[in-house]
Amino acid sequence: MFKNYLKIAYRNLVKNKIYTGINILGLTLGLTCCLLIFLQVKDEVSYDKFWADQKEIYRVGLERIYPDHINLYAIIPDGFAEVFKDEIPEVEDATRLFTFGDFASMVQVDEDFYEERLVAMADSNFFEMFPIPMVAGDAKTALYQTSAYVLNEKTALKYFGTIDVVGKQLKVNGQDVEVTGVMQDLPVNTHFNFDMLGSTAGLPFNQNPTYASFSAMTYIKLIPTASWEKVQNDIPSLVKKYAAGQIEQNTGVNYDDYIAAGNGYNYFLQPLGDIHLTSKLQNEMKANGDIRYVYIFISIAIFILLIASVNFINLATARSSERAREVGVRKAMGSDRQQLIIQFLMEAVLLVVISLALSSILVGLALPFFNDMAQKSLSIGMDEAIDLIPWLLGMGVFVSLVAGYYPAFQISKMHAVEIMKGKLSSTRKGQFLRNGLVVFQFTISIMLIAGTLIIQRQISFIQTKNLGFQRENVLVVDRFGQLENPETFRKEVLKIPGVLNAGGSSAMPGNSFFGVQFTPEGKSEVLTGKGFVADDFFLNAMGIKMTEGRMFGEEFNDSTSVILNHAAAQAFGLEDPIGKKIYSGANVNGEQVNIPYTVVGLAEDFHFESLHLPITPLAIFSTESAVGFQNFLALNISGDYPQQTIADVEKLWDSFGQNQPFSFSFLENNLQKQYVEEQVSSKILASFSVLAILIACIGLFGLAAYTAYKKTKEIGVRKVLGASTSGLVWMLTTNFSKLVLVAFVIAVPISYWAMDEWLQTFAYQTELNPLIFLLAGVLVMIIALLTVSYQAFSAARSNPVKSLKSE
Numbered sequence: 001m002f003k004n005y006l007k008i009a010y011r012n013l014v015k016n017k018i019y020t021g022i023n024i025l026g027l028t029l030g031l032t033c034c035l036l037i038f039l040q041v042k043d044e045v046s047y048d049k050f051w052a053d054q055k056e057i058y059r060v061g062l063e064r065i066y067p068d069h070i071n072l073y074a075i076i077p078d079g080f081a082e083v084f085k086d087e088i089p090e091v092e093d094a095t096r097l098f099t100f101g102d103f104a105s106m107v108q109v110d111e112d113f114y115e116e117r118l119v120a121m122a123d124s125n126f127f128e129m130f131p132i133p134m135v136a137g138d139a140k141t142a143l144y145q146t147s148a149y150v151l152n153e154k155t156a157l158k159y160f161g162t163i164d165v166v167g168k169q170l171k172v173n174g175q176d177v178e179v180t181g182v183m184q185d186l187p188v189n190t191h192f193n194f195d196m197l198g199s200t201a202g203l204p205f206n207q208n209p210t211y212a213s214f215s216a217m218t219y220i221k222l223i224p225t226a227s228w229e230k231v232q233n234d235i236p237s238l239v240k241k242y243a244a245g246q247i248e249q250n251t252g253v254n255y256d257d258y259i260a261a262g263n264g265y266n267y268f269l270q271p272l273g274d275i276h277l278t279s280k281l282q283n284e285m286k287a288n289g290d291i292r293y294v295y296i297f298i299s300i301a302i303f304i305l306l307i308a309s310v311n312f313i314n315l316a317t318a319r320s321s322e323r324a325r326e327v328g329v330r331k332a333m334g335s336d337r338q339q340l341i342i343q344f345l346m347e348a349v350l351l352v353v354i355s356l357a358l359s360s361i362l363v364g365l366a367l368p369f370f371n372d373m374a375q376k377s378l379s380i381g382m383d384e385a386i387d388l389i390p391w392l393l394g395m396g397v398f399v400s401l402v403a404g405y406y407p408a409f410q411i412s413k414m415h416a417v418e419i420m421k422g423k424l425s426s427t428r429k430g431q432f433l434r435n436g437l438v439v440f441q442f443t444i445s446i447m448l449i450a451g452t453l454i455i456q457r458q459i460s461f462i463q464t465k466n467l468g469f470q471r472e473n474v475l476v477v478d479r480f481g482q483l484e485n486p487e488t489f490r491k492e493v494l495k496i497p498g499v500l501n502a503g504g505s506s507a508m509p510g511n512s513f514f515g516v517q518f519t520p521e522g523k524s525e526v527l528t529g530k531g532f533v534a535d536d537f538f539l540n541a542m543g544i545k546m547t548e549g550r551m552f553g554e555e556f557n558d559s560t561s562v563i564l565n566h567a568a569a570q571a572f573g574l575e576d577p578i579g580k581k582i583y584s585g586a587n588v589n590g591e592q593v594n595i596p597y598t599v600v601g602l603a604e605d606f607h608f609e610s611l612h613l614p615i616t617p618l619a620i621f622s623t624e625s626a627v628g629f630q631n632f633l634a635l636n637i638s639g640d641y642p643q644q645t646i647a648d649v650e651k652l653w654d655s656f657g658q659n660q661p662f663s664f665s666f667l668e669n670n671l672q673k674q675y676v677e678e679q680v681s682s683k684i685l686a687s688f689s690v691l692a693i694l695i696a697c698i699g700l701f702g703l704a705a706y707t708a709y710k711k712t713k714e715i716g717v718r719k720v721l722g723a724s725t726s727g728l729v730w731m732l733t734t735n736f737s738k739l740v741l742v743a744f745v746i747a748v749p750i751s752y753w754a755m756d757e758w759l760q761t762f763a764y765q766t767e768l769n770p771l772i773f774l775l776a777g778v779l780v781m782i783i784a785l786l787t788v789s790y791q792a793f794s795a796a797r798s799n800p801v802k803s804l805k806s807e
Contacts, residue, residue, distance in 0.1 A: 001033045004433055020498075022352070023312050023800055026698045027355035030308025031395060032362040033691050037301040037371050038391055039363075040684070044289050047276035049187045051130060053221060058228060060084070060218045060235075061281055066528045067262030068571050069616050071515075074281040076267065076727045078216040079209025081123070083242055089708035090226035094122045095130075096216040097192075098200065099285055101512045103631060104478045107196075107662055108171040109159045113659045114153075115478075117171070120194040120285075124201055129221055132193075137166045137181025146202030150181040155195045172198065188377060191275045193285040211243035212250060214515070217285075219272070225536050228269050235267045250585045251517060251526040252594065256683030258526060280612075283512060286288050287673070292758070293681045300685070303444045304377035304692050309399050310437040312348065348400045356396055373683045375676070392570040394475070430724070441696040442743035442780055447751040448689035450776040455682040461766040468606025469509060470543035473637050474667035475646065479660060481630035489631060489656045490537070496652065498638045498645035503538030504623065504630040507606045510671050514627075516619050520572045521596075529568050529617030530608070533628050539563075539603065539620070541636050549578040549601035556600075564600040568617035568717065577602055586620075595626060607764075610674040614763040693780065697787045700736070736788045737781065744777035751776075 048054055060080070062073040081094040098121040105119040125141040134151060135143070142150050149172065156163045156179075159170065168179045177198065186192055200206060222231060225499065244255035270279055277291040297405060364380065371378055380388070481504065483489050490502050491555065507513050516531035536552045547566070552558045562582065569577045576601045585594050597619075605615045621627050637645050653662040672679070752768060759765040 019315055022698055022701065023315065023351050024355050024358070026308045026311040026695045027351060027399065028358040028362065029691055029695050029698075030304045031355055031359035031399070032366065033304045033688055034237060034301045034395060035359060035363045035388070035391075037297045037688070038367065038388070039367075039380075040370075040374055040376065041294055041297055041301075042387065043189060043376060043378060044277060044294050047289070048191060048272050050187070050189070051272065053129075053248055054272045056222045056224060056226075057129065057272040058220055058222065058231075059272065059275060059279075059550055060220060061268050061270050061279070062214065063264075063266040063268060064214075064528075065262070065264030065266065069614070071616075072281045073214050073726050074279065074283045074285075075214045075216055076218050077209075077211045077214060077243070078218075079211045079242065080238070080267075081216065081218045081220075082209065083211075084218075084220050084231075084235075087238055088231055090222050090231050091127055091220045092223050093125065093221040094218065095126045095128075096200065096218050097122050097126065098216055099194070099283070101163075101283065102507070104614050104663060105173050105196075106171075106479070106482070107159075108174075112159075113661055114159070115661045115663050116196060118195040119198070120196070121200050123200040126197070129219060132186065133184045135182050136163050137179075137185060138185075139181065142181035143197070143199040144201060145178075145180065146199065147175065147177045148180040148199040148201070149177045150183055150197045151179055152183050152185045152195050154185050180365040185750075189276075191279075191285060191288065205515075210246065211239075213248040213301060215284075217283075220269075222323070228271075232267070232269050239265050239267065251519065253493070253519075253526055261526070263526065287676055290677055290681075293677065296681070297684070300448070300688050300692075300745045303448075304688065304695065305395065305399060307441050307444060307692055307695050307699075308443050311695065312351070314434050314437050314699055323338075345400060349396070352396050352400045355399075356392055360392075372678070373687065375574075375680055435735075438700065438736070438739045439743045439746065441699065442740050442784065443747045443750075445689070445693045445696050446747035446773075446776050446780050447754070448685065448692055448746055449779055450747070450751040450773050451755055451758075452682065452686045452689050453772050453776060454759070454766075455678065455685060457769075457772065458759065458762065459675065459678055461764075462611055462678075462762075463672070465611065465764065467509065467671075468544065468604055470541075471509070471668050471671060473639050473642070474542070475635040475637050476508055476640075476665050476667050476670065477635065477649065478663040478665075479631070480633035481506075482660065483656050484658060485656065486630060486633075489652070490535075492652055492656075493633070493635065493649060496645060496648045498641060499635050499649070501537065501541040501636040502633060502639060503537045503541035504535040504633050506533035506629050506631050507668065508632050508634065508667060509606070510610070510667075510674055511563060513618070515606060516584055518572065518582040518584045518597075518619070519594075520574065521583070527571055527617070529571065529619055531619040531621060531627070532608075533621045533623055533630065534623070535623045535630065539635060543636075544606055545604045546601050547604055549599070552600055552622045557624065558600070559624040559626070560595060560597050561600040561622055561625075562597040563603055563620040564599055565603050565615070565618040566605045567615050568619060569599075569602055572616045574599070597621075597625075609763045611675075612758070612762050693783055695782060700784060700787050733785055733788045736784055738785050740777070740781045743780070744773075747777075748773045 051057065059074070060076055062076045064071045064073060078096060078098075081096045084091045085094040099120060105116045107114040107116050109266060122143060124143045126143060127134075131139065134150075136156075137150065142148060151159070151165065151172075153163055156165050159165070163182045165179045165182060170177060170179065180199075183197070186194070220231075222228060240255065246257055247253075247258060253261075256570060270596075275288065277289050277294060279288055280290075367378060367380065368753075370376075383644075480486055480489070486504065490504065493499055493502050513530040513532045515528060517526050517528045519526050534552065536554050538544070539551045549563070550556075551563070552561065564572070564574075564577060572582065574580050578601070580599045581596045582599065583594050583596050588658070603618075603620065607615060608614070623630060635649065649664070650662040653660075751773065756768060
């Protein structure tokens with residue numbers, strides 16, 4: 001019996017080649033999109049799920065509440081790891097990880113020098129909580145001794161050409177260290193990001209733990225029966241117990257008064273497996289994903305699959321009168337409804353199986369291009385293929401049921417007598433269903449196009465918005481402060497043709513700025529903001545404008561000078577800030593002292609952080625101050641012959657750099673990295689939007705062709721009576737135009753709400769211009785009319801004699 005069903009299904013599909021081809025093409029493209037999205041989503045949700053005890057491991061994050069704003073940190077004070085382990089019974093173990101942000105470490109192996117940015121330090125029990133496989137050395141003891149470093153395989157091979165390197169010596173930032181182990185390279189799907197892992201054993205802060213300044217990523221492992229909510233609720237009392245004294249010492253303010261003034265420390269637990277998709281904290285090791293985009297991509301996959309299925313249903317309803325006659329004959333010959341349902345579903349299943357086979361081939365061909373667009377390294381190996389099998393079966397069953405529902409369950413229930421009398425062809429139910437499904441297809445298409453246009457507009461807004469400083473043609477030289485004579489290098493670099501200006505700083509816009517606390521003169525409250533260090537030339541080189549006062553200068557002693565931005569002056573309540581004193585604590589020779597700083601300048605607010613965040617209070621210190629240090633040299637260069645300018649700067653560096661490799665970047669490129677997630681998602685969304693419209697148009701093409709075929713005789717009569725070709729084209733296209741207009745009316749409010757929600761993730765955003773939605777509607781209308789008009793024009797130009805002879 002099954003063989004008979006299959007044979008009849010095959011014959012029906014072969015008999016209607018155009019109908020079959022349209023359905024297979026639409027389903028193949030739809031399933032291909034879904035499989036690619038599945039691979040993308042599977043990769044995103046797999047981060048850190050491979051650790052053995054990941055369900056019991058949490059990272060401790062910090063919501064730092066300031067009187068006028070809130071910051072979220074992935075790092076907390078280094079002293080709390082031991083406190084949590086000792087004082088919270090549910091905490092089985094705790095470990096810390098220290099990273100260095102944008103700081104580039106120098107590694108010396110014999111006479112060779114290397115620059116390493118992915119260097120971290122960890123507690124001796126780190127490998128117990130995170131058992132990274134070791135290819136050399138013992139994980140249990142690798143981080144126990146002082147000056148110990150564990151390399152990954154890639155780094156060991158780069159330095160020594162072999163992984164048999166345990167006991168080898170090297171220098172990290174001038175310090176002699178020993179290689180105590182080689183670990184496997186970390187998989188891509190983890191939030192960890194390091195190539196070298198040093199030991200914290202013997203470091204001074206282990207003897208003098210801090211509870212107020214943030215420095216350590218802290219991970220805790222709970223006992224299996226523990227409640228993470230209870231552990232989180234136990235933390236506030238420990239914060240007051242251990243941090244109050246240090247906060248009072250640093251600020252000179254009673255802890256309770258400090259909290260009453262609007263300050264706060266809310267520690268929270270982040271499940272290890274959720275960090276990649278839900279964590280957007282400061283000081284993350286690398287850019288995380290976003291759970292919202294996962295939901296968006298899953299929704300797109302479902303919509304595209306539904307659009308492809310709608311094509312099947314639409315063509316099935318359009319051909320329902322023909323199939324109804326077939327059903328009538330079958331019922332008259334003794335077939336029952338169950339047999340007819342199986343027969344129609346078998347046709348749908350056969351189409352889906354063919355489409356799945358073709359889509360599997362297409363996925364393999366398209367994956368390299370998709371990886372390039374998504375900035376992934378996705379592949380389909382044996383494990384991935386096995387994981388895909390249940391999804392393929394699930395999609396196959398889903399599409400078969402959705403696409404085969406109408407012919408299988410609706411047409412088959414008609415009575416043979418009613419079918420033979422033509423009752424089905426006279427009802428408007430089928431027409432209403434087709435129209436509703438076409439509206440659904442183009443509603444989704446308009447929403448996808450509008451979303452793509454708005455995301456592109458926001459990215460363009462980010463790229464062109466005046467950030468308050470020079471970002472084009474700014475060459476950033478790393479490790480400037482590590483030169484033996486940095487000021488001499490700065491003066492010499494200005495002699496290079498093409499270098500217009502140069503200045504040094506501790507951080508560049510988009511980097512991590514350190515936190516500072518101030519007490520305005522005559523006030524007791526403590527105010528917190530961000531800070532960085534600049535030399536006498538940096539602000540001018542970066543084009544940062546002053547509205548009051550002055551910049552730092554060689555003719556001044558600026559060791560106790562500070563420049564504030566407008567946000568800081570407003571937060572401090574300084575109406576006339578120039579000359580005012582503000583006090584800030586600093587560690588000088590191991591002692592905490594309160595230094596009076598004089599405000600010498602007021603800078604315009606500039607966006608030193610991502611546009612996701614509002615401008616917060618910022619203090620700029622001089623390199624002459626107690627906190628003075630420099631990491632970067634910003635070179636404002638001309639746009640002419642930049643490669644030659646870079647080569648000249650590198651040549652000068654080689655003469656100053658004590659064999660340190662020359663490392664540089666362009667500021668504009670660095671700033672764009674803050675929005676990689678949006679850029680990648682925009683490309684993926686745009687690509688799938690095009691495919692969704694293409695799939696919808698494939699179905700519309702088939703529907704228009706069938707409509708024109710059904711109206712062949714009517715067209716012939718109208719032509720004989722004098723109807724023009726343009727009039728006939730209008731007659732055939734006007735109904736589809738109405739459907740697109742209905743889709744537009746439905747799509748606009750939904751897409752407006754969705755994109756408004758997305759834009760709220762940016763503190764600075766483009767406006768939701770109504771013309772964007774109108775443009776999306778017009779584009780879909782044009783594409784739909786072009787699709788339909790081809791068939792309409794062909795039908796209108798046909799010979800009426802042939803059409804009238806057709807019966």
